[in-house]
Amino acid sequence: MKNIVIIGAGQLGSRHLQSIKSVDVEAFNIFVIDPSRDSLSVAKERSDQINNDIHKITFATSLKEIIAQDIYFCVVATTSNIRATVVRDLLEVCNVSNLLLEKILFNTESQYAEIGTLLKDRNVNCWVNCCMRMQSVYKRLTRELSKKKFTYNVTGSNFGNITNAIHYIDHACSISKSHTFLADLQSLEPNLIESKRVGFFEINGHIKCQFPDNSVINITCFPEGTLPVLIEINTEDSRFIFKENEDKYLESSTNTAWQWEEKELNLLYQSQLTANLVLDLLNNQNISLPRYEESKDIHLSLLIPLKEHLLKSKKQIETDFPFT
Template sequence: MQRKKIYIIGVGGIGSRHLQALKAVKSPLEITAVDRSEESLCVAKDRFEAMPEGTVLHQIEYRANIPKGEKVAIAIIATTSSVRAALTKELLEKSEVKYLILEKLLFQKKNDYDRVGGLLESRKVKTWVNCNMRMVPFYRALKKEFQGQKITYILHGNQSGLLTDLTHHLDFIMFLTGAKNFSVRTGMLDKKTKASKRKGHLELTGTLHAEFDDGSVGLFRCDTAGATPKIIEILSHDRRYIIREPENKAFVSLSPEWQWEEVSATIPYQSQMTTLLVEGLLAKGICTLPSYEEASQSHLQALEPLRKFLNSISSKKYTSYPFT
C-alpha cells in the first residue's frame, strides 16, 4: 500500500499531540513534522517516540521548512494564529494538498479570513477547523437531546482565560441547536487584560454573554484568581446537564422527575482524536469538524466585538485580534 503524505506544521504545542496520534493510524504514512524551532522539533520527536508502536510502521521526517512540490493527503497547521495565514499561503504555493485542518483561533487579521478562504476555494482544498467538541462521542450524542431547543449554556472555571476555549464552545452551541449566528455582549468583561501563556498574545477574564439567533444563550466566565475546576452546564425546558470534564463524568436531570443521575463523560485526548480524524479522511474523506466557512463566520462574530472592547479599554488601538 502506498504511503500517504501527512504534514504537521507547528509541533511545539498541540501540534505535537496531533503528531503523537499519527503513530496509531492503521494506514502507512509518510509524515513530515515542520517547525522553525529546533527545541519544538526535539520535544515533538520525544513525544512521538514515547507513544506505543501501532500496527504499521510509519516514516517520519523533522525539518524547519515546508517541502516543495509534494502531493499531500492531509496537512494540519497547528501554529499560533499570528503566523497561520502566511503559512497556509506558503503551504499551498509549495504543495498540492487534498485535505487541510487548521487549528483555532484561525487568524489575527480580519481580511485574512476572506483571503485564505478564496485561496482554499481556488485550490479546491477541503478544509476544516479543529473545534473538536463535535468529535467527542459524549458531546455528539447530546445533539439529539437538544436539537431544536433553546438552551442556556454556561462555562465556568477556565483559569487559562476566556479565549482559550471560547471558539470551541460557541461552535458546539451552534452544533447542538442548529443556530447559525450570534452576537456577543462585552459589558461584563474585566477592564484589564492579561498576558497569554503564549508570548505576545492577550487573554481576557470576566463574563462574556452570547445570544444566538434561535434564542439560545451562552455565558462564559473566567476568574482572575482561584482554581475553580472547569464546569459546563447545559439547560433546556426539559433537561439539564452538568459536565465535569476533568473527572470524565456528568450529571443529568430530566423532566418531570428532575432526579440527578451520574453518567460517564469520557473526553478523549487530542492524541486520540486525531487518529480517528486522519483515518476517516484517508478512508472516506469524512470529517465531523466544522468547515472553514462555518468556523470563519463564528470566529469573526466573536472576535470583532472583542477587538472593539479592547479598543474601548486601552490607549492602544487594535486593528487585529491579539489572541491565539
C-alpha cells in the same frame, strides 16, 4: 504512500503527531515542520513513545524540505499570528486535499476572507479543530438537542477565556444549527492580561452570546481563584452538568423524573482524536468538525465585537485579534 504534513511541532502539534503515528491501517510519509529545533526534538521524543513503526517520519525546519507535492492531510498547529502566512506558503508549493487548522484562526480580520477564497480556489477541504464536536457525549448532545432552545453556561477561574470560548461557542452553534450570534461583551474586564503564549493576551470576565432562536451561552471566567470549569446545559426537558476535571457528568430529564444520573465523560485527548479524524477521512466518513466557512462565521461573530472592546484597553495593540 499518502503524504501527511504537520506544521508547528509545539505542545499541540506534537500531540497531533502522536495520534497520526498510532494509525496502523496504512503507512504514511509524515513530515513534521517547525523552525525551532527544540520543538522538533520534543515532537520526536513524543513520537518515539508511540509503538508503531510503519510510517516514515521526516523532521524539518522549513516547508522547502517537503519533497512531496501532493499532500493528503495537513495540520497547521502554529500560533494565530503566522497561520495565514503558513497556509499561503503551503498552498504555493503543495496540492493539499485535506487541511486542519487550529483555532483561534488568524489575528487579522481581512485574513479570514482571504484564506477562505484561497481554500476555495485551490479546492481544499478544510476543517477547524473545535474538537468538542468529536467528543462522544458532546456529539450526542449536538444530535439530541438539535434546534431545541437552550441555555449553556460555562464558569471557572483563569481558564483562558477567549482561547477556550471559541470551543464552547462552537459547540453551542452545533446545537443551535446557527453560524452566527449576537455577542454581548459589556461585562468583560477592560484590561488585557498576558497569555501563557508570549505576545498574546486574554481577557477575564463575562461573555454572553444570543442565537436567532433566543438560546443563550454565558461564559464567565473569574480572574482569581481555582474554581474548576463547570459546563451546564439546560433545555425545557433535560439538564446536563459536565465536570471535565473529574471526567464525569450529571444528566437528568423528564424521562428520569428529574433524578440525577452520574456517568463517565470519557474525554479523548488530542493524541487520540486526530487518529480518529484521519480514519474517518480514509473511510470517507462524515467529519464532525466545523468546516472553514462555518468556523469563520463563528470566529468573526465573537472577534469583531472583541476588536471594539479592545479600544477600552490601555495597551498598544498591533493586531486586530491578539489571541491564539
